Amino acid sequence: MSSISENLCQLKNELPGDVTLIAVSKTKPVGDIQQAYRAGQRDFGENKAQEMEAKWKKLPPDIRWHMIGHLQRNKVKYIAPFVKLIHAVDSLRLLREINKQGANANRIIPCLLQVKIASEDSKYGLSEEDASSILQSGVLAELTFVSVRGLMGMATFTDDDDQIKREFNYLSKLYRDWKEEYDFSILSMGMSGDYAIAIENGSNMVRIGSAIFGERS
Numbered sequence: 001m002s003s004i005s006e007n008l009c010q011l012k013n014e015l016p017g018d019v020t021l022i023a024v025s026k027t028k029p030v031g032d033i034q035q036a037y038r039a040g041q042r043d044f045g046e047n048k049a050q051e052m053e054a055k056w057k058k059l060p061p062d063i064r065w066h067m068i069g070h071l072q073r074n075k076v077k078y079i080a081p082f083v084k085l086i087h088a089v090d091s092l093r094l095l096r097e098i099n100k101q102g103a104n105a106n107r108i109i110p111c112l113l114q115v116k117i118a119s120e121d122s123k124y125g126l127s128e129e130d131a132s133s134i135l136q137s138g139v140l141a142e143l144t145f146v147s148v149r150g151l152m153g154m155a156t157f158t159d160d161d162d163q164i165k166r167e168f169n170y171l172s173k174l175y176r177d178w179k180e181e182y183d184f185s186i187l188s189m190g191m192s193g194d195y196a197i198a199i200e201n202g203s204n205m206v207r208i209g210s211a212i213f214g215e216r217s
């Protein structure tokens with residue numbers, strides 16, 4: 001059995017230097033995060049606001065906390081004071097709430113728009129059209145405590161690598177089309193099972209959990 005630090009070390013050797021590794025620590029105990037921290041890892045991903053807040057309180061202040069999961073509007077307040085990046089923004093209403101809580105905490109909160117690229121019904125995310133209309137509407141100029149930095153997506157859970165590749169490629173093209181105009185710098189795609197395909201298709205931020213910490217129960 002390999003340890004958390006060995007898994008991290010192996011991943012770091014494998015990932016290109018310009019790809020940011022988010023260690024997804026959801027459901028895992030603080031001790032596991034401390035092991036990864038001691039191995040030099042600073043970016044961690046959680047998918048529940050209160051779990052993230054509880055861990056933030058117990059762990060070193062230089063950890064960068066990424067909210068990677070679907071975020072309910074009434075939970076934004078728990079993470080607004082410290083969250084580094086909110087990956088899965090999928091509505092204008094959520095953006096408005098993040099702006100409000102950013103104003104309360106007196107900080108600009110970096111966000112990504114989640115675009116639905118998977119074929120499954122269960123995956124959250126905006127359509128290309130809805131993402132485009134948020135970006136074009138001019139409303140972001142009013143939301144001065146929110147900064148949209150790029151896009152996030154999750155591929156279909158499948159063994160069909162060609163399908164995963166097509167989905168990532170689609171998001172990557174959208175990202176490149178919008179990058180200049182909206183000053184994007186982050187394309188968050190790729191998990192334990194598909195990060196290699198994601199990177200081949202232009203990802204610069206991968207969210208990896210089980211390949212570092214082991215399977216979740």
Ligand SMILES: *Cc1c(COP(=O)(O)O)cnc(C)c1O
Pocket residue numbers: 024026047068069154190191192193207208209210211
């Ligand atoms: C859980 C999760 C991950 C990590 O999944 P693994 O397969 O364990 O690497 C990545 N992104 C999101 C949005 C997740 O919810």
